[in-house]
Amino acid sequence: MRDVKTAVWCVALAAACTDPRARPVPPVVDVLFSSSFTLTSPGRILGSVYVFDADGVGSLSLSVRSSDSSFVGDSLLGLTGDAEATRAINWTVPPGLAIGTHVTVVARALDFAGFAASDTVRLTVQDTVATLR
């Protein structure tokens, strides 16, 4: 009888050890732009940022930097611990950036487990006349 109990305990322990819980991992961050998007000065940076984390996303920061440092912006979004969020990127680009100037967009997410992840997109000013189709 005791051997049966031991065997039951062993099976239960083994089953508990195979619980398919994954180790905590950094958030998934994805900055998205449409294929037709072109950066102009003046103009707008129009896109979307997607973030996912099973432990809950705590914050999402967005920064924009032009290569000549004349265009700089930062934004911090506090999220409510949702596992998943999509937020619009809508940034006004000032006039005066020359064609060929690089603008770097960095989205960085921090989850409640303390992990961080980021996604970086490098855009290039293609025109100095605003177009929005």
Next chain:
Amino acid sequence: MVRFLDTAPATARNGLAAARFSGWIPALFLMLPACKDNLSAPPVGTGPDVSGPVIRLAPAHDTLVDSTGVLFVHLSVSDASGIKNLDFRVIPATSTFGTLMPLDTTFEVSYPVPLAQFKHGTFKYYARGADILDHETVTDTVTVTVR
């Protein structure tokens, strides 16, 4: 005699103990591989925005109206990434409505459609919208019969 009697139960007890613990050894070997690091892939969400805006029309179904006044068609639009543009089309195109560019995640608008010109006839309308990732949505066409 006493020693002999003492030894026999002791041997039996040792045998029982050995038999009891012998079951643990294969069990422990079974548990060790089961308790190895779990590096399974994390769960995934619904994923990034891959669909166009959600456009709700009101009236959304074929309808019958009197020929007096104006029919207001209400559009309620939402998109997680942001609504880039929105068009409202009436067929036949007796009225033109400009393309709206809300650049917001939710948007509501009402379009006035004068009814007198469609007296004893019908017209149709639909809406088309796209989000800033260029995902497009076209609603069903609604037929309005004017008395």
